Structure formats: structure tokens, C-alpha cells
Amino acid sequence: xRAITVLPGVANSARLDDVPEPPLSDGTVLVRTVALxxxxxxxxxxxxxxxxxxxxxxxxxxGHESLGHVEVAPAESGLAPGDLVVGIVxxxxxxxxxxxxxxxxxxxxxxxxxERGIKERHGYGVERFRIEPEFAIKIDPSLGILGVLLEPTSxxxxxxxxxxxxxxxAQGWEPKTLLVTGAGPxxxxxxxxxVQRGLDVHVLDRNKAGPKVELVRALGATYHYDPSDVExxxxxxxxxxxxxxPVIRDCLGATAPAGIICLAGVTEPGSKFEIDxxxxxxxxxxxxDVVFGSVNANRRHYxxxxxxxxxxxxxxxxxxxxxxxxxxxxxxxxERRPGDIKxxxxxx
Ligand SMILES: [Zn+2]
Numbered sequence: 001x002r003a004i005t006v007l008p009g010v011a012n013s014a015r016l017d018d019v020p021e022p023p024l025s026d027g028t029v030l031v032r033t034v035a036l037x038x039x040x041x042x043x044x045x046x047x048x049x050x051x052x053x054x055x056x057x058x059x060x061x062x063g064h065e066s067l068g069h070v071e072v073a074p075a076e077s078g079l080a081p082g083d084l085v086v087g088i089v090x091x092x093x094x095x096x097x098x099x100x101x102x103x104x105x106x107x108x109x110x111x112x113x114x115e116r117g118i119k120e121r122h123g124y125g126v127e128r129f130r131i132e133p134e135f136a137i138k139i140d141p142s143l144g145i146l147g148v149l150l151e152p153t154s155x156x157x158x159x160x161x162x163x164x165x166x167x168x169x170a171q172g173w174e175p176k177t178l179l180v181t182g183a184g185p186x187x188x189x190x191x192x193x194x195v196q197r198g199l200d201v202h203v204l205d206r207n208k209a210g211p212k213v214e215l216v217r218a219l220g221a222t223y224h225y226d227p228s229d230v231e232x233x234x235x236x237x238x239x240x241x242x243x244x245x246p247v248i249r250d251c252l253g254a255t256a257p258a259g260i261i262c263l264a265g266v267t268e269p270g271s272k273f274e275i276d277x278x279x280x281x282x283x284x285x286x287x288x289d290v291v292f293g294s295v296n297a298n299r300r301h302y303x304x305x306x307x308x309x310x311x312x313x314x315x316x317x318x319x320x321x322x323x324x325x326x327x328x329x330x331x332x333x334x335e336r337r338p339g340d341i342k343x344x345x346x347x348x
Pocket of ligand 1 (some may be wrong): 093097105107112
């Protein structure tokens with residue numbers, strides 16, 4: 001069967017390969033892939049910048065934003081043939097650390113977790129994969145192809161979960177305003193979940209027009225392309241989804257008192273700025289502000305994400321998927337083209 005594989009650490013080594021059927025040791029549930037979403041992590045792996053093959057193997061099957069139909073599942077798994085499922089990406093570390101032992105592998109403390117399609121486990125960019133029932137999330141069949149958005153949505157479900165947990169440190173903290181920086185898939189899903197929580201949502205991105213602008217407005221949120229427009233906004237929650245160092249610098253200290261900044265974008269090291277640490281520290285201390293980072297998601301977050309997608313407007317979600325590429329032309333999905341938001345590879 002066909003799979004997209006890569007030699008981790010070697011740039012432009014990705015290819016469409018013929019691989020054996022998945023081993024039973026991957027899990028008792030056999031899934032036939034419907035679609036695969038691609039993201040910046042996949043591009044980073046293909047460029048040789050990240051990724052690890054399974055122990056004893058050279059190539060890694062790529063892909064972590066999955067969607068498939070169950071073909072075979074044991075009766076006790078709670079899954080049945082035909083169910084639409086998405087695979088969880090991370091697996092707990094083998095020790096396990098206290099977080100992984102409690103099912104919060106997204107908070108792994110020793111870094112020895114593994115991830116499908118990224119770190120020491122084959123991914124979902126293959127025509128059939130196997131998975132453990134407890135790492136498969138059944139989704140509402142009415143979502144259809146939109147279920148491929150579940151994994152990126154789970155990242156935001158975690159970001160929101162932790163934002164709200166932090167917020168509860170203060171009595172009666174009830175956020176009213178959200179600023180999201182970046183209107184890519186992550187930023188748009190952050191904005192969607194902010195609207196679902198009843199917040200006044202603002203999104204800052206560079207584009208002056210185009211599908212991202214329209215999607216923000218269709219949510220009932222306010223779109224800004226000029227950073228000076230949001231200088232006085234003072235949001236209660238700020239979700240930084242660009243990973244762009246100058247944007248991150250401008251976010252620090254920009255919230256209302258007791259504000260929470262969630263950093264959700266990953267950056268390359270090497271960007272240096274002069275920052276008035278005295279002034280920034282003064283603001284953070286006197287305002288009880290929090291800046292925290294958030295990555296990955298555990299099973300509870302995938303369930304929260306499945307609920308969020310089930311409640312969302314399906315036409316709006318469909319507009320996020322701006323390009324669909326057949327498996328034979330998989331490499332086109334990894335190109336960045338104007339107007340792209342979420343690009344997916346069709347396996348059927
Ligand atoms: Zn761990």
C-alpha cells in the first residue's frame with residue numbers, strides 16, 4: 001500500500017512509497033485513511049529540520065492530522081466498521097512521568113513521549129493504519145471530511161482549557177475580549193472557539209483581503225491588519241498563533257490586568273530584540289498577568305475539539321479547507337500557495 005515517507009533529517013527525501021500492511025502491534029483497530037491534513041510541522045520534517053524514524057528503521061511515514069473509516073475493530077473497543085475516526089498524535093513516555101501516568105501526555109515532563117508521524121512512530125499518511133482503541137476518537141459522521149480538522153482543533157481545545165484553568169486563580173474572572181494574532185488554521189480555530197465561548201473576538205493578521213479576512217468576519221469577529229488598531233484593545237485573553245518574533249514581542253504586556261497570553265506558535269531560535277525588561281516586568285507583576293506556552297493535546301482535548309466542531313457552522317469549516325490534493329500528487333499539498341488556509345491530501 002502507498003504511504004508518504006521521509007528520511008528524517010534529510011531535506012527533500014520525502015516520496016510516495018510502497019510499505020507493508022501495519023503490524024498488529026500498532027493497535028487492534030484497522031483504519032482506512034480518508035484524508036490527511038498538512039501543516040508547518042510536516043514541512044519542517046520534509047525540510048530535514050525535525051522528525052525521528054521508529055527505532056531500528058530509516059524512514060518515517062509522515063502525517064499526523066488524520067481522518068479515516070474503521071475497517072476492523074474488536075467488539076469491546078466501542079468502535080465499529082464504518083465509524084469515522086481520528087488518531088491521537090502523542091503516546092505517553094515509557095517511564096511514565098507523572099503527567100503521562102495520569103493521561104496528560106501533552107504535559108510530558110521527561111520528553112520521552114512519542115508522536116505518530118513526527119517522533120519515533122509511523123504517521124497516518126498511509127492508506128491503512130492500525131491504532132489502539134483508546135487513541136482513536138470517534139467523530140460525528142455528519143462532519144464527513146471536515147473531521148480532518150480535529151487534530152488542529154485539539155491544539156486549541158487544550159490552549160482554551162489551560163487558559164480557563166489559569167483564569168480560575170482569580171475569583172469571578174470572566175474574560176470578555178479575545179485577541180488572536182495570526183489567521184491561519186490555528187488562529188481561525190482559536191477565534192472560532194472564542195466566539196463559541198461568547199467573547200468579543202478580534203483577529204490580527206497581515207492580509208488586507210482574501211479568504212482569511214472573510215472567514216473572520218463570517219464568525220462575527222473583527223479583523224485587523226494594522227497592528228496599531230489593537231494597541232488599545234487590552235484583551236483579557238491573547239492567543240498568539242503566528243510564532244513570528246516581532247508579533248510575540250508586541251503581545252507581551254498588551255493584555256488587560258489579570259490578562260492571559262497563550263503562546264501557541266513554534267519559533268526558530270535566533271531572533272533578538274531589545275526589550276525594556278523593567279517595564280515589561282512591572283506590567284506583568286502589577287497586573288498579575290500570565291504568559292504561558294501550550295502544545296499538543298490529550299484525549300480530553302480531542303473530545304472537547306470534537307464537540308466544538310460538531311457545534312460549528314459546517315459551511316464555515318468547509319471554507320477553511322482551501323485545497324484538496326489527490327495522494328498521487330501529494331507534494332503539491334506541501335507547497336505554499338496564495339489563499340491557502342488548510343490543505344488536505346485525499347486518500348480515496
Ligand atoms: Zn511523560
